[in-house]
Amino acid sequence: MRDIAIVSFVQSDCVRNAGARNEVELIMPVLRKALDAAGIQSAQDVDFTCSGSCDYLQGAAFAFVSGVDPLGAVPPIKESHVEMDAAWALYEAVLKITMGQAESALVYGFGKSSPGELPIVLSQQLDPYYMAPLWLDSISTAALQARTMLDNGDITEQDMAEVVARSRKNAKSNPHAQLKGDVSVDELLAEPTYLSPLRVHDCCPISDGACAMVVATVEKAKEWGKPYAVLKGIDHRIESHNFGARDLTKSPSTEAAAKAAGVDKGPVEVAEIYTPFSHQEIILKRALGLGDDTVINPSGGVLAGNLMMASGLARIGEVAMRIIRGEVKRGIAHATSGHALQQNLVAVLEEA
Amino acid sequence: MSDQNTEALEPITGIEVPVYLDYNFTAGRATARFLTGVKNGKLLGQRCPSCRNVYIPPRGCCALCGVATEEEVELSNKATVESFTIVHIPIPGNPIKPPYVIANLVPDGANISFLHVLSECKNEDVRIGMRVEALWKDASEWDYAMENIQYFRPIDEPDMDRDEIGRLKDA
Numbered sequence: 001m002r003d004i005a006i007v008s009f010v011q012s013d014c015v016r017n018a019g020a021r022n023e024v025e026l027i028m029p030v031l032r033k034a035l036d037a038a039g040i041q042s043a044q045d046v047d048f049t050c051s052g053s054c055d056y057l058q059g060a061a062f063a064f065v066s067g068v069d070p071l072g073a074v075p076p077i078k079e080s081h082v083e084m085d086a087a088w089a090l091y092e093a094v095l096k097i098t099m100g101q102a103e104s105a106l107v108y109g110f111g112k113s114s115p116g117e118l119p120i121v122l123s124q125q126l127d128p129y130y131m132a133p134l135w136l137d138s139i140s141t142a143a144l145q146a147r148t149m150l151d152n153g154d155i156t157e158q159d160m161a162e163v164v165a166r167s168r169k170n171a172k173s174n175p176h177a178q179l180k181g182d183v184s185v186d187e188l189l190a191e192p193t194y195l196s197p198l199r200v201h202d203c204c205p206i207s208d209g210a211c212a213m214v215v216a217t218v219e220k221a222k223e224w225g226k227p228y229a230v231l232k233g234i235d236h237r238i239e240s241h242n243f244g245a246r247d248l249t250k251s252p253s254t255e256a257a258a259k260a261a262g263v264d265k266g267p268v269e270v271a272e273i274y275t276p277f278s279h280q281e282i283i284l285k286r287a288l289g290l291g292d293d294t295v296i297n298p299s300g301g302v303l304a305g306n307l308m309m310a311s312g313l314a315r316i317g318e319v320a321m322r323i324i325r326g327e328v329k330r331g332i333a334h335a336t337s338g339h340a341l342q343q344n345l346v347a348v349l350e351e352a
Numbered sequence: 353m354s355d356q357n358t359e360a361l362e363p364i365t366g367i368e369v370p371v372y373l374d375y376n377f378t379a380g381r382a383t384a385r386f387l388t389g390v391k392n393g394k395l396l397g398q399r400c401p402s403c404r405n406v407y408i409p410p411r412g413c414c415a416l417c418g419v420a421t422e423e424e425v426e427l428s429n430k431a432t433v434e435s436f437t438i439v440h441i442p443i444p445g446n447p448i449k450p451p452y453v454i455a456n457l458v459p460d461g462a463n464i465s466f467l468h469v470l471s472e473c474k475n476e477d478v479r480i481g482m483r484v485e486a487l488w489k490d491a492s493e494w495d496y497a498m499e500n501i502q503y504f505r506p507i508d509e510p511d512m513d514r515d516e517i518g519r520l521k522d523a
Binding site: 019020021022023024025028031042043056058059060066068069070071072073074114115116117120121124128129132133 | 367369371373374375376377378379380381382383384411412413414415416417418419420
């Protein structure tokens with residue numbers, strides 16, 4: 001694929017409840033900052049705008065349409081939306097740029113999950129005939145996955161607690177994180193189980209917030225005169241919605257996406273991976289072929305704060321900003337969607 | 353096949369799967385201020401600092417400019433019909449008997465219309481540019497809802513020119 005420049009990225013704090021704020025009021029601040037960082041005024045200054053969100057989260061029909069209000073979309077702009085995490089909105093923007101239909105794009109995602117019962121709302125992501133009518137919630141399916149791994153001897157509860165302890169520790173340096181601090185593995189293991197074998201801390205918190213990113217062709221980014229990180233590869237794959245047809249202990253869709261995106265074409269210094277549940281980090285680390293020399297989720301990841309429909313784009317933005325700040329030269333980011341890692345996206349980023 | 357249950361042999365062509373999801377809905381900071389105004393018998397809009405347009409109900413941002421709206425503007429009870437429709441089909445749960453008029457009304461001092469019921473007039477007399485005013489219910493019935501206004505009714509003022517509807521003199 002053609003190199004794409006990630007010019008700016010901004011995310012809001014992850015908060016348990018954004019209070020009265022609606023989608024417009026969540027999106028506007030991050031949009032403003034992302035546009036300012038790219039040195040542009042509004043969505044009028046990019047060729048394409050794409051967002052990711054899900055109206056079921058806040059129970060507001062057509063919130064994604066209202067979400068267009070902060071763009072300044074008069075005169076009309078070229079705009080699109082995915083009912084998915086905004087990482088997939090970035091994917092659409094990448095396609096637009098690759099096809100030569102745009103030289104720059106604004107991508108944003110927002111989620112207000114606090115008004116509803118998120119795990120129950122997410123049961124509606126399941127197939128509508130056999131699974132969704134059972135009201136199988138997203139924590140239960142993750143628990144099923146963790147139980148299978150524990151029974152197979154793929155992981156131990158200690159491994160899961162270590163993931164959580166590291167997330168909380170790393171999140172101490174992330175001003176947007178919701179859960180952070182020093183907590184020992186022994187302390188975590190002393191906690192009661194919530195939905196066995198998961199403890200509360202094995203599950204990501206519920207968060208409200210938004211994030212935004214400006215991308216462009218490398219030529220355009222140079223014209224703007226802003227520092228940027230290069231998106232070298234991006235790919236996404238999906239698995240069956242039928243749990244019985246999947247091996248929940250592995251993530252072949254992540255493996256395939258990682259191969260197609262070119263993860264193994266260089267060293268991976270840093271990886272931001274979307275792991276709503278602690279045991280999933282272990283599945284993904286294996287699927288992505290990451291060794292112990294890769295720093296995983298230095299931001300704390302989504303176990304420290306999970307903006308539904310924005311956290312995937314935020315993983316890519318986290319890595320991009322580390323590259324732009326000169327902290328690392330090459331990293332990867334991962335986004336997931338659906339239950340028990342059903343669909344996965346992998347992006348490879350390098351310094352300019 | 354020896355299945356005596358003939359129904360079991362029929363192909364299933366559909367299933368009923370009701371979905372119930374509970375939400376603690378919030379309208380937004382700007383819209384919440386508007387609804388609080390309505391509870392107190394006032395129509396509150398917000399003005400865009402850039403293009404000076406006034407929005408009602410405000411959603412916290414100017415959809416034209418993409419900037420936050422802060423300045424609150426109290427609007428008049430008088431409005432102009434921007435467009436309308438005569439409803440002939442009964443809507444379940446709606447107590448109003450058809451045929452009745454639903455109109456897009458631009459309150460004086462604002463650029464944006466909202467929907468409300470028009471009454472105390474013959475349906476066939478309703479026209480674009482017609483001047484109307486809000487008839488508020490008794491204050492004891494006021495809640496956080498536009499139903500605090502029972503309906504709008506015509507007033508004895510000359511029609512507004514179509515091109516002038518929603519145009520603010522200072523915008």
